[in-house]
Amino acid sequence: MDAFAFAVDTWFFARTAPATRHSYGIDPDQYAELRLPGGSGPFPVAVLVHGGYWRSRWQADLMEAVAADLTARGYATWNVEYRRPDRHDWDATTADVAAALRALAGLDAPLDLQRVVLLGHSAGGQLVVRLAADVTAASTAAGACKPVRPALTVSLAGCLDLESIHDRHLSEGAVALALGGSPAELPQVYAASSPLRRLPIGSPVAVVCCRGDDPDLLDASRRYAAAARAAGDDVAVLEEDGDHFSVVDPRTRVWQRTLDLVTSRVPPTPEHK
Numbered sequence: 001m002d003a004f005a006f007a008v009d010t011w012f013f014a015r016t017a018p019a020t021r022h023s024y025g026i027d028p029d030q031y032a033e034l035r036l037p038g039g040s041g042p043f044p045v046a047v048l049v050h051g052g053y054w055r056s057r058w059q060a061d062l063m064e065a066v067a068a069d070l071t072a073r074g075y076a077t078w079n080v081e082y083r084r085p086d087r088h089d090w091d092a093t094t095a096d097v098a099a100a101l102r103a104l105a106g107l108d109a110p111l112d113l114q115r116v117v118l119l120g121h122s123a124g125g126q127l128v129v130r131l132a133a134d135v136t137a138a139s140t141a142a143g144a145c146k147p148v149r150p151a152l153t154v155s156l157a158g159c160l161d162l163e164s165i166h167d168r169h170l171s172e173g174a175v176a177l178a179l180g181g182s183p184a185e186l187p188q189v190y191a192a193s194s195p196l197r198r199l200p201i202g203s204p205v206a207v208v209c210c211r212g213d214d215p216d217l218l219d220a221s222r223r224y225a226a227a228a229r230a231a232g233d234d235v236a237v238l239e240e241d242g243d244h245f246s247v248v249d250p251r252t253r254v255w256q257r258t259l260d261l262v263t264s265r266v267p268p269t270p271e272h273k
Contacts, residue, residue: 019067019079024103025096027088032100033060033079034109035071037268041110043076044117044266047150049097051122051159053171054178056084062121062248069250073259074268076111078104082127085178090189093178097127098134101148115266118153121248122217123178125158129195129205136202152265154206154258155195156247157213160224162194168216196224200231204265207235208258210242217244236261 019033037043048067052058060081067077082096104113120128132153139149159165159175163183166175176182183190191197205228209221228235238261240246240254247254 019077022103022107024099027083029056029081029083030096030099031081032103033067033077033081034107035067035077035079036109037071037074037076039074039269041076041269042112043074043110043269044115045104045111045113046070046075046077046117046119046262047101047104047128048077048079049082049118049120049124049127050080051120051124051157052084053159053174054084054086054093054123055174056087063119063124065250066119066248066255069255069259070262073263075117076109085180090179090193094127094130094193097131101131101135104148113148114151116148116150117262117266118150119156119262120154120158121156122244123159123174125155126160126162126193126195128153129155129158129160129201130193130198132203132205133195133198133201140202150203152204152206152262153201154208154262155221155224156208156258157210157217157244158195158207158221158224159217160194160207161196161220162190163196164220164223165216170214170216196220196227199228200233201228202233204234205236206238206258206261206265208238208247208254210240210244210246210254212241212243212246214244 019035023031048063050062060079067079071077080100083092118128207225225237238257246252
């Protein structure tokens with residue numbers, strides 16, 4: 001996605017499809033932006049988690065365009081900002097994404113929390129798949145309070161194998177910088193964080209990627225999808241022409257196919273069909 005076009009799109013959607021901001025913590029980065037469709041609801045919810053290799057210079061506006069598109073199609077959207085580990089630590093990042101999902105239950109809005117879709121781009125893909133695995137584990141734990149459980153989790157060009165991304169030194173060693181060390185130094189952190197190591201996650205997943213993306217990221221998505229199927233998970237795979245940002249551009253074929261999959265699995269309210 002061209003940087004100037006992205007900036008224009010961000011400005012346009014902020015003006016034409018405004019959101020309300022809600023804090024889920026006391027840090028300035030602990031917030032999410034809610035957009036509601038027209039109508040009475042209750043609406044299915046699309047939870048959006050941006051990427052940027054877990055670095056603070058990338059923010060939630062990366063997901064503005066798809067948030068506006070999903071809202072226009074009948075989904076409430078919850079565009080999550082979170083503390084990144086370059087200014088905080090890895091535990092803060094993972095805790096924030098989980099807290100933002102829990103915060104949906106406290107909103108005064110007509111939301112259907114039985115129809116929640118998680119969508120994460122790039123590093124956000126890692127975060128939402130890891131979150132889905134954590135939610136499944138919490139849901140099955142004896143005596144646990146039942147969390148909001150996603151009906152579908154969508155990785156958009158996600159970082160789905162942290163060990164291989166680390167070994168191939170993607171984005172100047174972004175994985176070790178985010179997690180705080182190498183797989184050899186932090187084996188338990190990688191085991192808990194890498195989607196490939198969490199299989200099966202026990203809930204439906206879609207792996208969306210483009211053939212013009214970084215070959216190492218594309219390879220990780222393909223290997224994750226094959227391993228998830230082998231582990232017994234419900235996995236859909238969408239692969240199209242395009243680059244790393246095509247998956248979050250509403251003008252692309254890959255995004256249109258992603259929408260088709262989301263609406264088939266988690267339909268909008270009848271008034272928006």
